[in-house]
Amino acid sequence: MFVYFINQKRKQKETMDINFTQEDLQFRDEIRDWLENGGYPSHVKHKTDNGIALTKQDMIDFHKAVSAKGWMGYNWPVEYGGTGWTATQLYLFNKEFGLAGCPPLLAFGVSMVAPVIYTFGNDEQKKRFLPDILDFNTWWCQGYSEPGSGSDLASLKTKAVKDGDHYVVNGSKTWTTLAQNADWIFLLVRTESTGKKQEGISFLLVDMKTPGIEVKPIITIDGDHEVNSVFFTDVKVPVENLVGEEGKGWTYAKFLLAHERFGIAAVGASMRALNGLKEVVSKLDNSDLDKKVAEVEIAISALEMTELRLLSELENGGHPGAESSILKIKGTEIQQGLTEIYVEAAGEYALMYPGAGGYGSNDKPSGPEHAAVSLERFLNFRKTSIYGGSNEIQKNILSKFVLGV
Numbered sequence: 001m002f003v004y005f006i007n008q009k010r011k012q013k014e015t016m017d018i019n020f021t022q023e024d025l026q027f028r029d030e031i032r033d034w035l036e037n038g039g040y041p042s043h044v045k046h047k048t049d050n051g052i053a054l055t056k057q058d059m060i061d062f063h064k065a066v067s068a069k070g071w072m073g074y075n076w077p078v079e080y081g082g083t084g085w086t087a088t089q090l091y092l093f094n095k096e097f098g099l100a101g102c103p104p105l106l107a108f109g110v111s112m113v114a115p116v117i118y119t120f121g122n123d124e125q126k127k128r129f130l131p132d133i134l135d136f137n138t139w140w141c142q143g144y145s146e147p148g149s150g151s152d153l154a155s156l157k158t159k160a161v162k163d164g165d166h167y168v169v170n171g172s173k174t175w176t177t178l179a180q181n182a183d184w185i186f187l188l189v190r191t192e193s194t195g196k197k198q199e200g201i202s203f204l205l206v207d208m209k210t211p212g213i214e215v216k217p218i219i220t221i222d223g224d225h226e227v228n229s230v231f232f233t234d235v236k237v238p239v240e241n242l243v244g245e246e247g248k249g250w251t252y253a254k255f256l257l258a259h260e261r262f263g264i265a266a267v268g269a270s271m272r273a274l275n276g277l278k279e280v281v282s283k284l285d286n287s288d289l290d291k292k293v294a295e296v297e298i299a300i301s302a303l304e305m306t307e308l309r310l311l312s313e314l315e316n317g318g319h320p321g322a323e324s325s326i327l328k329i330k331g332t333e334i335q336q337g338l339t340e341i342y343v344e345a346a347g348e349y350a351l352m353y354p355g356a357g358g359y360g361s362n363d364k365p366s367g368p369e370h371a372a373v374s375l376e377r378f379l380n381f382r383k384t385s386i387y388g389g390s391n392e393i394q395k396n397i398l399s400k401f402v403l404g405v
Contacts, residue, residue, distance in 0.1 A: 020088070027089055031096045034069060040102065041065050048101045051373035056181050062103055063136040072110055072134050080118045080126065081134050087311040098268020108177070109133040109140035113186040116203065116252050120244035129205070141182035143173040143206070143230060144253070150175070150390070153188070154197045154250060158232065160189035160204060162239065167191075167204065169212075169235040175387070179215050179228040182208050188249050201249035205241040212236075222379035257389060265331030267304050273338045274300060280345050280370050292341050296334060303330050322401035325394035332384035332391065339378040346371035350378075 020028070034040065044062045047054055054062075066072050074093055076082020085093065097105075105111070114133050117125055132138045149156040158171025169189055179185065185206050192200030206213075212235040217225045244252060274297055281289045310323050343350045349367025385391045 020092075024088055024092065028092045028096060031093060035096065035100045035102070039065060039069060040100065044103065045101070048103060054103055059103065059106070059181075060136065060139075063105065066105065067134060067136050072105075072136060073114075074105075075111055076114065076118070076134075080114075080130055091307065091311050094266075095268035095271070098266055098270070099272050101269075101272055104266070104269075106139070106178070108142050108182075108186075109136075109138065112142060112256050113140055113205070116186070116243060116256050117205075119255065120203075120248075120252055124240065125205075125243065138183045139178070139181050141176050141179045141185045141208075143176060143185045143187035145175045146172060147174050150386075153253065154201065156188055156190060156201065158187070158189050160191050160202060160237070162191070163236075165239050166236040167239060167242070169204070169206070169232045169237055171232050173230045173232075174227075175218070176215075176228045176230045177226060177387075179208070179230050180217065180225070184208060185230070186243075188253055191246050191249075198250040199247055201253070202246045203243040203249035203252045204237050205243060206235065206237050210235050210237070220380070221382065222376050224376075224380065226380075265303060265307055265327040266335060267300065267307055267331070270300050270303075270331070270334050270338060273335075273342075276370070277338060277341055277345070280342070280368070284345060286345075289341060289345060292337075292344075296337050296341065299330070299334050299337070303327070303334060306330070322397055325389075325397045328388055329385075329391045329394050329398075335384050336381050339374070339381045342370060342374040343378045346374040350375045 041058075041061050044054065044058050046052075047058060063072065071083060071093070073080070073082030074085060075090055076084075078084035083089075110133055114130060117129055121129075129138075133140070143158075144153060144156075146156050146158060156171075158169065158173065160167040160169045162168075167189070169187070171189070173185075173187070176185070185208055187204045187206050189202055189204055190200050191202040194200070208215075212233045214231040214233070216229045216231070218227045218229060219225055220227060243249075274293070277293055277296075281293050306323075307327055310327065313323070346367065349371035352367065352371070389397075
């Protein structure tokens with residue numbers, strides 16, 4: 001683990017030293033070797049390095065490569081086939097993958113539903129679902145948000161009525177990321193309408209091939225098809241697909257969201273974006289942009305220190321709590337800030353946006369290379385302050401934590 005301490009011997013300003021052990025550095029070098037010497041699929045790397053959209057098969061190939069290395073269960077305990085890495089190793093893994101420009105590992109399976117299954121699921125569910133998640137044989141999506149139930153998730157209305165050995169599900173979900181590719185969806189449903197709204201929610205696992213499920217695309221502001229509306233009409237779900245206890249879904253949802261927010265900070269990816277931005281801005285004679293780049297670099301350093309501080313707590317047996325909201329807020333603000341500066345640096349060339357599908361001809365776009373994707377990323381990253389619990393809601397969580405309410 002890393003050594004974290006505050007030097008209090010000096011009366012002036014407290015300083016913080018972060019040192020990784022030799023074992024940690026060897027682990028980091030192993031990751032870099034995999035990324036640089038054939039582990040990272042070359043066709044995926046070529047596309048990500050050049051701002052070319054990845055296909056479904058590209059994403060499968062990338063996840064299969066990570067799985068073949070034994071790293072898919074990077075945040076799982078060993079007993080369920082995971083790596084059993086320390087919090088420091090998790091940090092290094094995420095940072096190096098981000099610095100290398102890897103596509104984010106799809107969180108819905110490995111980082112979201114899997115921890116719920118191995119923490120609250122029964123033995124049969126663990127045997128049935130966890131191996132396929134580790135091997136990326138199943139692509140999962142998340143059925144949480146609904147029209148009118150986003151940040152106020154407990155107000156959800158999708159109903160599941162028990163009928164013999166099945167639940168019959170009716171309702172809809174929205175903003176469902178990559179549902180068009182998914183094999184399974186984990187679903188929050190209302191199984192009880194009396195009492196507190198949080199107490200009547202249950203957690204179901206649903207095969208997307210089940211009759212009665214319809215996926216309709218939502219085209220986002222950048223022109224891409226990333227999210228969807230999913231409609232459920234008399235969908236029959238076997239009762240054995242209920243995770244944990246009926247009516248306890250809200251507890252499982254909160255558990256899941258704390259882990260989701262912890263990973264949203266994306267320090268490594270922001271560092272990579274910053275490095276590229278520095279190169280772009282260095283070619284311009286613009287003191288205003290120089291200042292903005294310096295400010296965002298300081299913000300990234302502060303974010304990294306915050307993440308390391310939380311990792312120190314995790315190493316000592318803690319769990320992601322309200323602190324993960326800080327990472328979510330600042331991490332997404334930094335991501336958005338970086339894309340804004342890229343657009344400013346591109347100037348009028350950013351307006352020549354071809355859409356999410358890229359340029360349809362062999363003609364090279366006018367202007368600097370970074371301009372072709374600057375507006376796309378700017379538009380796409382508007383979502384980051386909303387998903388995983390909007391930043392406004394995260395600030396409410398922090399306020400309650402500080403006030404003790």
